[in-house]
Every structure is written in structure tokens, then in C-alpha cells.
Amino acid sequence: MIGHELSGRYEIITRIGGGGMALVYKAHDVLLNRKVAVKVLRQQFVHDEEFIRRFRREAQSAAALSHPNVVSIYDVGQEDDTHYIVMEYIEGNNLNEIIKERAPLQAEEAIRVAIQICDALEHAHHNQIIHRDIKPHNILIGKNGRVKVTDFGIARAVTSSTITQTGSMVGSVHYFSPEHAKGSATGEKSDLYSLGIVLYQMVTGKLPFLGESPISIALKHLQEHFAEPKELNPYIPQSVENVILKAMRKNQNERYASASEMLLDLETCLQPERLKEPKIEFSNPDLDETRVMPAIRGSIADTLAGTVVSSKPEKLQTAGADEKDKEPDDRWDSSKLEESPGKRKWVKPVVTVASTLVIIALVYWGAMTVLGWFDIEEVDVPYVVNMTETEARTTLVQAGLKVEEPTMYTDKEGIPKDTVYEQSKANQRVKVGSFIKLYVSTGPKLSQAADYTGKSYEDTVSALVALGVDEDNIDKTPAFSDEAPGTILDQTPKAGEDYDPKKAKFNFTVSQGKETFPMPSLIDKSEAEAVALLQSKGLVINETDIVREASYKEKGTVIAQYPYEPNAEVTKGAAITLTVSSGLPEDALEYTFNIVISPAKAGKSSEIRIVYSDARGQNIEAVKRKIKDTQTFPVKVVLDPNTEAMVTIYRDNEFTDTFSKTYDEVKSGAESTPETIPGDEEPPPDQPALTEENPTDGNTTTNNQQ
Structure with a gap:
């Protein structure tokens, strides 16, 4: 298929x-x-x-x-x-697997599952459909926690033709309602009884009724009381136990009237005010517990009886018949008794009594012997799933049971090697010496890691996902290398190692190319400084990579870098080309301003700052100095055709004066004459000095006015 x-x-x-x-x-x-x-x-x-x-x-x-x-x-x-x-298709597990693995479940989880089952039943009942086989095997739980009810194979529509239908027993006897076990009509309340058992099993990890045969379990549903949930798990809130007790009443009239009513009880049973509510009480004992079991009708009687034919009565009857037909070997001759009537009158009664006692003793011994053959002590089958095979065998032997050979060994995903994942007769009571079949995991089916070094990381991820590896379990560690970006440099697990595709975690060291760093700025550095910096960064610069051209920058100064601009990402080993100034262009002119500057006040210091603008740039600082007497400051400027050079003087952080020369003026041979910035003159002896109170006498002029 x-x-x-x-x-x-x-x-x-x-x-x-x-x-x-x-x-x-x-x-x-x-x-x-x-x-x-x-x-x-x-x-x-x-x-x-x-x-x-x-x-x-x-x-x-x-x-x-x-x-x-x-x-x-x-x-x-x-x-x-x-x-x-x-x-x-539901990706996940059925509830039976979850119960086997983790039961007893927390009350919150069990109620969450039960609410969703009950919600599904309410919808089915509203559509006149009775499920009739609610059990953990038919409850699927997706990875997102969503509960799905499945297997409506024996569901019945509630119609006039099915309400009275009897005599057909189909489904799982551990989850039968009493009326189902009797072969009577099953309705909505039968589904609620089965849901009660499912909830019972979730919170206790056990089934309420166990037996050696279907008929013995069916009879327990009809006649016996189960161990109440809190006896098996005292941590169950009373409100949760109350839901189970009401759902599992043998008398249908005392169960929930509908799935809607049970759903409401489930949705509120974990509210804080209900957790310690009183234990539920019923007005009458559960009637079916003490009622004489009615005749089991129809095919159920044939079905159940066929599975539990007891050999005890037949063998006992045979043993009794053998003894009854047996005649004594020693028979007394009555004529002999008559020969000595006085002497042997007591013999016949004694012999009769003795023979009778012997026969009774033999019959009793035979009966007890035969009974002993069959009256073997019963034990509960230990639950050995999730144990190692050795632990499971030891546990079963200690319980007086035997392991059926051969043990079944199977690849099982999610189950560790040598761990029991299934057993026969779980949660049953059997005779001492009974055989238990074990199913043992040989571990998940393993794959062998290929050698992925030198291959593309993206292609490798796709290949592993196709093999069943979860993409979330594939990580990469970036590293600089000479390999192309995206190339795998190293891997874990190593090539040839076995791994479980469902659980394995892969880590790849992946090339992100050569190491990069921001390109340093070389502009305005000297040629020697630029070359030294490039070499320290692992970059390549050869003499043939240095281009020299005229510029207004100082000779030997870097004026351009190629192909990487400052701060661009560059890798080690990259070749760099520099353009270095070879001096001024042929048509450039040089001119020197000679500027004579005096302090603002004679005898007091002033801070002098001179900036210039010429063919080399704007607002270039030439001088910044403090003076106490008159000094001359030469300022050399460079001019290119159709430009003008300008010098600006600041004294004590205040603008003082500006001087300029055009290219044509310098070219015409204008000489460099001194430019003077005088200070304030000392006031006459009979004239008060300027103070903050007397800042001016109205006759003083500024240097600019002069």
C-alpha cells in the first residue's frame, strides 16, 4: 500500500x-x-x-x-x-499514549482535555449522534494542544429504529457504561459515563475496573464499586472527583442530564471557590450495584460467554463421578457373618463406617487437589513501560510472572535504546506464573553524518531537512576565512558519526569570507605615514601603486585613495592605490603677507590669531599666539588663476582686520608691503583713562575708523 x-x-x-x-x-x-x-x-x-x-x-x-x-x-x-x-491528519499523539507515558496527569491538564472532549460530544449529541466508543485511543491531541475526537465507526444516530436496539456489544469493555454492558440501548449518558472513565484514568493513571476476561470486567461495571479517585491520588481537588463520581453513576438518572451540563461543571470545577467543595452525595445507593444482574441478552451473552468458559466445574464433576462409580476392592461375604453371629456382629457396621470415611477422605483430597491446580494466586501486572529491559524483567519476575520469549525488538522513535515501550496485559490482574510479552526499543533509526566541509551551508540545510532533521536544530557559527562566504569549514557531529534525525543538533562553522574592517582615512597624511598605516592593517601598497600629481597640497601629502574610501569595508590583503602631491602646479603663485601687530594695550599681552584662505583651502589657521609688544607675522599664501588670497586677523577673540591679494595683483609683481594692526595709544597724563564707568570721551576712534 x-x-x-x-x-x-x-x-x-x-x-x-x-x-x-x-x-x-x-x-x-x-x-x-x-x-x-x-x-x-x-x-x-x-x-x-x-x-x-x-x-x-x-x-x-x-x-x-x-x-x-x-x-x-x-x-x-x-x-x-x-x-x-x-x-x-493530526500531528501528535493519542491520549492513550500520553496516559501511558505521564499519568497521572495534573488536574488542570486533565480537565482541559476533558472539556474539549465534552464539547465535541455536546456537538455530536446536538446532531443526534452517539459516539458509543469514547476511550483514550480515539482521542487525538495535536502538537498545539488541540483535542480531536475520532473513530465514529460504531456511532449511532438516535432514531426510533436505534433507541430500542439491544443485544449488540461493540466497543472497549473497560470504558463501557453499565447499560452498554447489558446490551441495552445506549444514549448520550453512555458517552458521558465513558468520558468519566477517561477522566478517571487521566488523573489516577489506572482504570476503575480490571479483570481477566471481558465478561468479568462487564460484570464489574454492572455490580461493583470502583476505588474513588482521591483514594488513588489524594492531590485531586474534590470538585474534580465530584465530576467523575457523577459521570460514572451506574444509575443513568443520577448522571449528568446532558453533555452541556457536564461541560459547564468541567469549565467551573477548577475555580478557586470550588476546589474544596463538599464531596458529592447521592440520595440513594447506586441501584445497579446491589441489583441482581439481569439476563444478558442477545449477542453479548454469546460474545462474553465464549471468552470465559471455566474449566473448574467440569473437572470437579469428573472427579466426583470417578469416586462415585468406584467399588471397594474388599467385599465382605455375609454368609461368614452368619457363621458367628455373636462374635462378629460389630464388624459390618465398623467396616461400613470406615469405608465411608475413606471414600469421603479420598473425594475431599481429590477435590482439593483439582482445585489447587486451578486456584492459583493472582497478582497485579506491574507497569514496566519506560523501564529498561533488565529492570522490566527483574520487576516481572519479582512479581511472580514470566517474560514471554522472544522479546520483540523494534526501531522506535523517541524511545531510548533497550527501553520497554509496550507490554501485554498492562493494568490487569493475572495468575502467578503468567507470561508477559515485552516490546523493547532498539533506539531510533540512526543515520550517518556525511562530510559537509567545503559545501554550501544553504544546500546542506536543505539536505538535512529532507532527511528529517528539524531546521531549528541546525545552527551556524560564522568565521572569517579565505573560503567563499557560505562555505562550511567545520561540522558537529563529525563526518561518519551516527545521529538520530529527530533529535540531533547540527552546528556548522561557516565562512563569512575574509576578515573586513573600516578603511582608514589617508587624506592629508604624509606619504610615509600612509604607507606605514596600510602595512600595519595588512593592506598591500607598492611603489607602482603610488601616483604623483601636482596639487595645492604640500608636496608628499596624500590627496586621494583608491579603490576604498575612508570607512568603507576592506579585507586584509587588498591592494590600495595612493595619489600623492608632487608640489604646486606650474601656474600657481606664492605671496607672503607681512603683518605687523601690536597688543591692544601697550605693555599688556594680547592673543593674536591669524587665518587665511587661498587655493589650498578656506579659513586655514596660520598663527595663534600671545604677544606683549609689536611683532611681525609673515603669512605665505598660494594663488591659482582667477582666485584671491585673504588673511583675517583676530585680537583677543575679536575681529580686527582683513587683507587680500588677487592672482593678477601678485602676477603683476606687487611687492609684499607690511600690513599694520596698531594697538590703543596710552592716554595723556591729564586725561583720565577709559574705564567701565567712563568708556569713551566722545573723541576716540577705533582702528577700523582710522
Whole structure:
């Protein structure tokens, strides 16, 4: 079946489950490009009209429902002798697997699951559909926590023709309602009873009724009381136990009236004010617990009786018959007694009594011996799932049980090697010496890591995901190297090592190319400084890479760098070209301003600052100095055609004067004459000095005015 494209649309990928009636496969819907689950009727039933009818009824029942907690039906069809149903594919586990792995569950988690099951039942009941087989195996829980009810294969529509239907027992006896066990009509309350058992199992980790045979379990549903949840798990809130006790009443009238009523109780049972509510009380004892069991009608009697024919009465009867028919070997001759009537009159009664006692003793001994053969002590089967095989064998032997050989060894994803993942007769009570079958994991199927060094990281990730590795488990560590960016340099696990695709974590060291760093600025540095800086950074500069050209920069000064501008990312080993000033252009002219500057006040210091603008740039600072007497400051400027050089003087941070020369003036041969910046003259002896109170006498002029 695997690899087959059903009806030209559903490509069968792998088997994911199955039951007595059908097998379930994971498939790909090539038309809608999505994963689906395909349930296929087993081949032995393809000519059985009853199974085909039941199989089709499952599709009809589930297709009539549209609810987030019910598995959706997409399609139903037949290809030759293959009958199939296409349904929603749920990525996750069924509740039975979760109970086996983690039960007892926390009350909050159990109630959250039960609420969603009950919500689904409310929707089904509202649509007049009774599920009739609520059990953990039929509850799917997706990875997002969403609960989905599935397997409506024995669901019944509530109509006049089915309300009175009796005598048919279909489903799982551990989750039967009493009325189901009797073969009576089952209704909404039967589903609620089964949900009560599922909730019981979630919070205790145990089933309420166990037995050696289906009939013994069915009778317990009818007649016996179960251990209350808080006896098995005292941490269960009383409000949660109350929900279970009410749902599992044998008397239907004392259960929840509807799924809606039970849903409301589930939604509120974990509210703080309800956690310690009183234990629920019922007005009368559960009637079916003490009632004489009615005759089990119809096919249920045949079904159950066929599984539990006891050999004890038959063998006891045989043993008794053997003793009854047996005649004594020593028979007394009555004529001999008559020969001595006085002497032997007592012999006959004594012999009769003695013989009778011997026969009774033999019968008793025989009966006790036969009973001893069958009256073997019973023990609870230890739950050994998740133990190592050695621990499981030791536990079973200590309990008086035996391990059935051969043990089944299977690749099992998610289960460590040598760990028991399944056992027979779990949660049952059996005779001492009974055989228990163990199913042991050989560990997940391992793959061998290939050598990915030198390959593309992106291509490698795609290849690993195709092998089943979770992309979230693939990490990379960037590193500088001479390899092209994105090339794998190293890997963990190493090439040749085994790994589990579902759990393995891969780490790759991936090249991000050569190391880069910001390109330094070389402009205005001397040639020697620039070359030394480049070499210190691991960059390459040769004499042939230095271009010299005239400029207004000082000779030997870097005026350009190529191909990397300052702060651009550059890698080690990159070649750099420099343009270096070879001196002034031929048509450039030089001129020197001779500026004579006096302090603002004679005998007092002044701070002098001189800036100039010429062909080399604007506002270049030439002088900054303090003086106490008159000094001359030569300022050399460079002019190119059609330009003007300008010198500006600041004294004590105040603008004082500006001098300029044009290119044509200098070219015409104008001599450099001194430019004077005088200070303030000393006031006459009979004239008061200028002070803050007397800042001016009205006759003083400034240097600029002069």
C-alpha cells in the first residue's frame, strides 16, 4: 500500500495506526498539496457487507459534524476492493499514549482535555449522534494542544429504529457504561459515563475496573464499586472527583442530564471557590450495584460467554463421578457373618463406617487437589513501560510472572535504546506464573553524518531537512576565512558519526569570507605615514601603486585613495592605490603677507590669531599666539588663476582686520608691503583713562575708523 497513489490523488506515505476493522495511513493529497490521514478497510472485510456498512457509517457520522474538536472528514471512496475514508491528519499523539507515558496527569491538564472532549460530544449529541466508543485511543491531541475526537465507526444516530436496539456489544469493555454492558440501548449518558472513565484514568493513571476476561470486567461495571479517585491520588481537588463520581453513576438518572451540563461543571470545577467543595452525595445507593444482574441478552451473552468458559466445574464433576462409580476392592461375604453371629456382629457396621470415611477422605483430597491446580494466586501486572529491559524483567519476575520469549525488538522513535515501550496485559490482574510479552526499543533509526566541509551551508540545510532533521536544530557559527562566504569549514557531529534525525543538533562553522574592517582615512597624511598605516592593517601598497600629481597640497601629502574610501569595508590583503602631491602646479603663485601687530594695550599681552584662505583651502589657521609688544607675522599664501588670497586677523577673540591679494595683483609683481594692526595709544597724563564707568570721551576712534 505504501507508495501507492489511491484513486490517482492520495499518495500513501507510511502506516500510522490501525484497529480491528481498518488500517490508517499518512498520505499526501497531491491535488490540494496537504497531508491527510487515510483509513482503509482491512482486506478480509471487503466482502463483508456488515463491515462495509459500519465503515461507511463512520464517514457519514463524522462528516455530519463540523467542530474544532472533531476530526474532519475530507473524502470517502472506493478503488476496486479498497474502501477508504480521507480525513484530517493530526500531528501528535493519542491520549492513550500520553496516559501511558505521564499519568497521572495534573488536574488542570486533565480537565482541559476533558472539556474539549465534552464539547465535541455536546456537538455530536446536538446532531443526534452517539459516539458509543469514547476511550483514550480515539482521542487525538495535536502538537498545539488541540483535542480531536475520532473513530465514529460504531456511532449511532438516535432514531426510533436505534433507541430500542439491544443485544449488540461493540466497543472497549473497560470504558463501557453499565447499560452498554447489558446490551441495552445506549444514549448520550453512555458517552458521558465513558468520558468519566477517561477522566478517571487521566488523573489516577489506572482504570476503575480490571479483570481477566471481558465478561468479568462487564460484570464489574454492572455490580461493583470502583476505588474513588482521591483514594488513588489524594492531590485531586474534590470538585474534580465530584465530576467523575457523577459521570460514572451506574444509575443513568443520577448522571449528568446532558453533555452541556457536564461541560459547564468541567469549565467551573477548577475555580478557586470550588476546589474544596463538599464531596458529592447521592440520595440513594447506586441501584445497579446491589441489583441482581439481569439476563444478558442477545449477542453479548454469546460474545462474553465464549471468552470465559471455566474449566473448574467440569473437572470437579469428573472427579466426583470417578469416586462415585468406584467399588471397594474388599467385599465382605455375609454368609461368614452368619457363621458367628455373636462374635462378629460389630464388624459390618465398623467396616461400613470406615469405608465411608475413606471414600469421603479420598473425594475431599481429590477435590482439593483439582482445585489447587486451578486456584492459583493472582497478582497485579506491574507497569514496566519506560523501564529498561533488565529492570522490566527483574520487576516481572519479582512479581511472580514470566517474560514471554522472544522479546520483540523494534526501531522506535523517541524511545531510548533497550527501553520497554509496550507490554501485554498492562493494568490487569493475572495468575502467578503468567507470561508477559515485552516490546523493547532498539533506539531510533540512526543515520550517518556525511562530510559537509567545503559545501554550501544553504544546500546542506536543505539536505538535512529532507532527511528529517528539524531546521531549528541546525545552527551556524560564522568565521572569517579565505573560503567563499557560505562555505562550511567545520561540522558537529563529525563526518561518519551516527545521529538520530529527530533529535540531533547540527552546528556548522561557516565562512563569512575574509576578515573586513573600516578603511582608514589617508587624506592629508604624509606619504610615509600612509604607507606605514596600510602595512600595519595588512593592506598591500607598492611603489607602482603610488601616483604623483601636482596639487595645492604640500608636496608628499596624500590627496586621494583608491579603490576604498575612508570607512568603507576592506579585507586584509587588498591592494590600495595612493595619489600623492608632487608640489604646486606650474601656474600657481606664492605671496607672503607681512603683518605687523601690536597688543591692544601697550605693555599688556594680547592673543593674536591669524587665518587665511587661498587655493589650498578656506579659513586655514596660520598663527595663534600671545604677544606683549609689536611683532611681525609673515603669512605665505598660494594663488591659482582667477582666485584671491585673504588673511583675517583676530585680537583677543575679536575681529580686527582683513587683507587680500588677487592672482593678477601678485602676477603683476606687487611687492609684499607690511600690513599694520596698531594697538590703543596710552592716554595723556591729564586725561583720565577709559574705564567701565567712563568708556569713551566722545573723541576716540577705533582702528577700523582710522
